[in-house]
Structures are given as C-alpha cells and as structure tokens.
Amino acid sequence: MNALSELHPARVAIGLNAVLAVVERERPKVLCVRSENGLWRLPYGPFDPERHRTFEIGLREWVEKQTKVSLGYVEQLYTFGDKGRDAPLAALAGGAAGDRIVSVGYLALAPEPAAVDAADAAWRDWYEFFPWEDWRDGEPPCLGDAILPALARWAGGARARDAAAARRDRIRLAFGLDGAGWEEERALDRYELMYEAGLVAEAARDRNLQPARALAGTGADMASDHRRILATAIGRLRGKLKYRPIIFELTPPEFTLLTLQRIVEAIVGFELHKQNFRRSAEQSGLVIRTRRTAQQTGGRPAALFRANRLALKDRAGKGLTIPRLRLAPAFSLGRT
Amino acid sequence: MNALSELHPARVAIGLNAVLAVVERERPKVLCVRSENGLWRLPYGPFDPERHRTFEIGLREWVEKQTKVSLGYVEQLYTFGDKGRDAPLAALAGGAAGDRIVSVGYLALAPEPAAVDAADAAWRDWYEFFPWEDWRDGEPPCLGDAILPALARWAGGARARDAAAARRDRIRLAFGLDGAGWEEERALDRYELMYEAGLVAEAARDRNLQPARALAGTGADMASDHRRILATAIGRLRGKLKYRPIIFELTPPEFTLLTLQRIVEAIVGFELHKQNFRRSAEQSGLVIRTRRTAQQTGGRPAALFRANRLALKDRAGKGLTIPRLRLAPAFSLGRT
DNA sequence: TTAATAATACTCCGGCGGAGCATATATGGG
C-alpha cells in the first residue's frame, strides 16, 4: 500500500476565488466582476506556485492589486474540483478543453465596501442571487410561488418510491418544512437541491440544454459554479456567527446596537428580537459602550459601542446569540 | 480587473490525504502508513483528473483499493498548499525538486477498525502524536514538565516587547491558561504554536537543522506536514461533535450509554459527567433504547441503545452535549 | 452473605434565552 510510488505527475491548474463580503446600509454585498458572457462572477485569480509561498499570500496579492482593498479577515472555505465545473472555466482561461481547474474558495470580510476602480466590478446584494434566503420581510414569495411547488414536482418525479421519499426528506430538512424549522446556515443544501432539481439556470447550462432556462424566482445565475461557492460562503458565515465573534469584521469602528443588529440580520436573513439581542450583546462582553451617542436615530439617541478587541481574542469561542423572532411557518410538501 | 486573462497555466500536482479515524477500546485511532524514512504518514493518493470526476470519488477509490475499507462518512477538511511542505513530498513522489504539491485533506470516520492487509499500514492511537491532547487521566505531564516552560521561554525570547506579549496571549488562549479554559477543539492552534516555537521535530526538520531534534514529550513526528493535517482533523471532529450527531459514525450498531460516553471521551480527550451525559443523550432523541441489555459490565446490566437514524437526519442540527467534569486548572506563564 | 462495580433515578439550582411591558428621550407638526 505504498501510495507514493503511485503518485504520478498529473497536473492541474489552481485558481483562487474570493467571496469578499461587506454589509452596506442593511444589505449584504459581495464583490462581483462582469464576466465575458455577461454573467456576474466572483473575483478569480490564478495561484502561481513560483511566486506565492501560500494560497493566502497569493489571494491577498491579487485582490489588492485588482481592487486596492487590503484584505483583513480571510478564511479558506472549500476546494472545488468537480468535473463539469471546469469546462467553461478552462475555456475562458484559454486552456485546452478538458483541462482541469481546481478552485480554492476563500471568504473575506471587510467593514465597508471599498471603492472599486474597475468598470466591470461592482458590489452586488447577495440576495440578488439567492432571493429565497432573505426572510427579513417575511417569507420570500418566490418560495411558495415557485420553488417549493417545483421541488415537490421533482420529488414526485423520482423513479422509485423510496427515491421520492428520500427527495422529500431532503427538501423538508433543507427548507425547514413541516415544522422542521428554517436553518439559515443550510444555504448550500438549498442551492444544491435546486440545482439537482434543475430549477436554477446553472443546471440547465451545465446539462447543455439550449437555451438555458430556469424557473422564475430562482435568482440571477452566475458564471461557472460561482453561485455554489457563494452559497458555501453564506452558509459558513451564517453558521460561524453563532460561535465566533466574526461579525465585528463587518462593523464600522463605532456602531449602535441597532446597527449591529441590522448587520446580523442582513447576514442571517431574518429579523431578530430587539430587546433580547441588546441584552445578550451587552452581556457578552464583546462590545464596549463609549460615551458618545448617535443623534440621527429618529428617536431617542442611541449609545455608540465599539468592539472589545480584548474579548474578541479571549472569547474567541463565543459568538453573538441570535434571538429569533418568529418561528418558521410550517410548510408542507403534501404527502410526507 | 479581468483576472481571467492573467490565468496562466501553471500546474501543480494534487494529492488527497485521508485521516481515517475510528475508536477502538477507548482509544481514538487513525490509519497510518510507514513511510520510507521510517516515520508514520497518512494514507496518501494522487488525484487523477482524467479518471475521477470529483475528489471524493478519487479518495474513496484508492482508499478502498489500498485498505479494503469502503468509506462511510467523508468530509473535506482543508487544502494545504504551503511551500516548504512540498519539498520532501515531491522528492518522495519522484518529482523534480521544487515541484509544488497541493494536498486536499479529508476526514473519514468508521465504526470499527478494518483489518488492513498491508504490512506497512497500521491503526495508531492519535495521542501518540499528540500526548498533550489527552486529559482523560488528568493533566498530561508533558504539558507542565516540558511544553509550557518551553513555550514561555520562546515567548520571552521575542525581539520586541509587544511581540513577547502577543506570543504569551496566543499561548494563553490556545492552552487555556490563566483561567481561559482548555478548548479541546483548538488542537491545531496548539500544534502550530509548538511548531512555530520549534518544539516539535517537524519544525527542526523543515528548518534543516541537523539532526532534527525535538523537545521530549512532544509526541511522535510524522512525515511531511501530516501531523498538521491530523491536528486539523482532530480539531474539526471535536468541534463538530457539539453541533452535529457525527459521533454515531463511530459507534457500533448497539452500545450502552457508557460505551457512547467513552467514545466521546476518547475524541474530546477528557472525562465527562456521567449522569448528565446520560440525561442529555436520552433526552436528545438521538438514541433509541432497545430491549436488550449488556451483561458483562462488571455491575448492573446496562441497557443497549442504537442510533436513531430518523433523528440523525431530522436533528442534523444538533449534537450531543458535552458535560465537562472538572474545570481546567489555572496555569500561568508568569507575567501576563 | 458481603463487597465491589456499575447502572439508573432523582433533586437542587443558577443562568440563558424567549416574550413582553414600561419608561425615557429625541424629532416634527400644530
């Protein structure tokens, strides 16, 4: 079982993808670039093993060069190597067809959107690509109107009865139906189900259906598998909020508790219980009250807070609590 | 900012590393292979982009071929691409010096150790490589005797005063000193600190110190950066236990609650409060009481349980609670 | 029969988080 002797020198190209996220005026945004076929894509750079000692160094370098933003928080997300995702990428990259491109996805956070000087780059609200993930104004209409019915049809269309039941189970879990409860961090599960069911434009595109048609209400598609990478980032960020004080990578130096709450809400995609959020935020020790107040609140002035840098290190094991407001309504797929 | 045009066809080889973990008689074990220089290494296989549609398919295929184990639970851990880690690997692989090898690490779990038929493969207790991570019999002697004093010296040896304070801070957090509390999932932080401080053999080896000497009590070293990969796996598994019912990937079909507790303890590296563990395990709905009992307990017979497959899917969002027994003793590095 | 060893059953209690009510301090309009 000496595997090393079997290690033959098959080579692949490695690309680095950054999901650079900010929250601006209650909107979560990611840095996007207009790709040659008109779709948005994530900033993408090659990894040059000659020049970069580590992936992260390489990533920081080309992001800084391209966007003049120096990255603060950076975390590796996942490495994507599936076949199928590479064909369009390899073509764009000028490689031979069939060249395999592996992407290492990274999540980067910044407190405010940097000005981008390139004409084809822009900050886009991420719910543009995932409208069903934003419950801040109640249940997104596209869910009940289009997505869930289509998923139910897909489940029913399975060959075997077991398979249909298994599909229904997955849908129920991912979308929190039948009282299972919406888990915001399952963004990737939801996207992958929709992809598998052929609801999103990428699915039609990857299966060479012409023209690539998607169900209305399933959001804008992105180049290659970038929407999958973005879903991974959203899920990771949402999950991590609960156990790491990562939210303060997205806050300005000073903020009111309501501002902080709005930033959290933008990320998790639903509204929080205000008083309980304040209580746990103050008790967490993660924020420090300054003596100043914000006056333009439209009501009583709000105390300004700043992140407690010490606690951010010490209590690295804790995050803010997410006091949910309303229970997810109990959808059903019919038979279960 | 069109990055695609900059995507040049630099190629690297991709390897897949598996941390295949089991718990056998209260010992957590990983599948290891004896490498050519006598050190243990993780099973390692090349990723062949021609043959494998996804990484995971490739991983499963060669692990099954090499070990006759068909992998159940598999999860991607991290992708390691740092320079420095590749030189020895590339040499072993017969590649040219300077060839870059990127490793995608995977964590795989199985309920019992499969018989391995290769002479150079074996299941090794992972605390052989991380003796400081096992607190089940109280504080590991190597910590206070060797590791913490050496780390304190390293911190004190920093050039600037700030740097020394920063080092002490990192040590305090990673090892839970001064009442910060031992966080078992920080296994990677601890290993990386020890590597940076030059305490582990790999550090001396990578810095070309001859002979590579390590502090006594810092565990057995592994080939290449495999101990780092293993530390990543341990930390990930320990963290995930708390919020996913992943422990049941490691249990036999039926088990007593004490057996389950011992498996958890083997992973997290400390003892749990027995009564509270039972209470939360039963209440979690993750286990189902069978009618049978285990008689050979040495005392009153114990009820046998099995995993509740339904709940494992439904309550995928929950894990077992880890009721800690004793508080970590309050070490100190002296000045803080 | 007794000691040893576990398994199992309860109790007590503090804190966290869900839910809601009450009060304080702004602004803008009559």
Added chain:
DNA sequence: CCCATATATGCTCCGCCGGAGTATTATTAA
C-alpha cells in the same frame, strides 16, 4: 408649548438546559 411618533433603553416573568451531587438498584466475584 403640547402632542404624536419613533426609537432607545430598562426591567420582569418564566421555562428549560445543563452543572453538581445524592440515593437506589442490579449484577458479579469473593
């Protein structure tokens, strides 16, 4: 100046979870 409106902020009530410990029950070995 007074009032409606909009927030910010303070406080209460309560159930559940999890930390800690005590008591009782069912085996096996001496």
